[in-house]
Amino acid sequence: MALNLMGPLKLDRGLAEAFVREIAPDLAGRVCSVSFEHSPGRGDPTFTADGTAFDAFIIIRQEDGRKAFLAFELKYSETCAEPEPRMRPRYDDLSNASELFIDSEDPDLRRNPVQQCWRLHMLAQSMIDAGLYDAGRLFVIAPRLNDQVQRATARYQTHLAPPRGDKAGFVNLALEDAIAALALAGDPDQARRLTARYTDLSPVHALI
Template sequence: MQLEIAYPDRLPLVPETILRQHKVHEPFDTRFRSAARLLQSLWRERQGIPMGFYVNGKGRKKPLGSRLSALASAGGANFLSADIRRLARREMAYREPGAMIDEHRVWSNMLSSMPLTFNLIGGLKLNPDLAHQVARTLWPELVDEICHIQFEHSPGRGDLAFTADGTAFDAFLSCRDADGAKTFVAIEVKYSEAMVEPEAKGRPRYDELSASCGLYRDPNDPKLRGNPVQQLWREHMLAQCLISNRMYDRGVFVCLAPKLNDPVQRACAQYNGHLAAGDNLCAFDTLTLEDMLGHIRAAGAAEFADALDKRYCDFGPVHELI
């Protein structure tokens, strides 16, 4: 008899015995990250993929259920299909100068958001008709045609016309709307992250942009400059620069994350509270990974959506262990 999940709106605090059994006990994981790490290990086990290792602070190899073996990594087991693996390899080989892509994490770390980006957005890039249909449904005022999809994209790393740093978008859709205007969808993808990235402080360009871009009710608010919203602040300002510099007519900056990743969802809600209304501003949108998969499924790609769902969103195997 299968028990009904009592609390479908939350994930469990997985007992340490279960985490240790599947080699995923990491004491500093958030509640979501712990469950997601276990989910990845269970998915790997179902696929018959061998476990990998990481080197701990004492220089010893430690098996980790959410890591792929060297052989599995080299074979592209972190990707949902051979076509996506080939696309990821090509995109990384031809990435923009200065683009920060940790290839080891992409190939071997199952929790990393970059493999998710390639599996999801890369899968859409390989199917232009599906990409157009999904984007038109999600952002109908911006997207009539997708002209190009890029990964780890920045319009100008280190350029004072932008953020003068290495800030970039995980995925970037260059588009045209129904009237032919140049539009964009800039996407930051989160999976198990908790919005505690290293803070970039002491950069005068950030303060200049915050004051001039028009996005914020209080551009000098110190909360914008700290976690959990500082990365959203930097990327949204970069997106606004694309409009201010007349490279695009309109656009939206999107944070895409699982609905049960509470730290990300709270950060997005907090960041949204800082935003001002005005003309000619880049919009901000929060999109759950589950909603994205729902649109993919509705567009007729149920097999693709189901594969992504089982890999990243369906925590049924975790609940069954509880």
């Protein structure tokens, strides 16, 4: 799904820039790259010191020269109940230092269904803190009818401190809205194909 949704953005910079304007207008600018399975450094203790990576990643140079990113985690039928990783001391360090959370030591952050959002969000913030970027935002994209992911992201958001300009943002973006943004950005044909493949359940309903 990541390649089908984001692949056209990699092939067309103008489309990518228009897509960014649709979903994150405050971070819009010149798109420098679109990549997949991106990590600033797997295993690097500067970041999460593990293999955590983003499904898709857009690097942007804004008009004022600031460097920004949009990071994406895409889920279709996943449930946020994957095997939990081994908790590492670096997670605790980042959770405390990031200032992203109301209670950085809350055990709920370290368990399913929110631990992956926690790790990805800390990875995003660690890239800003390391000076690689000036601003960024993490998007979780899943269908509205994926109740498990929708509940998980809503639960995760209850742990977040009030947003600040120097902190990586977090957005739960419905797959349907991401597809609509792609259409508005200039690729309605691909948007129709994505809708038919991923979100139009009328053929299923017709069989029931």
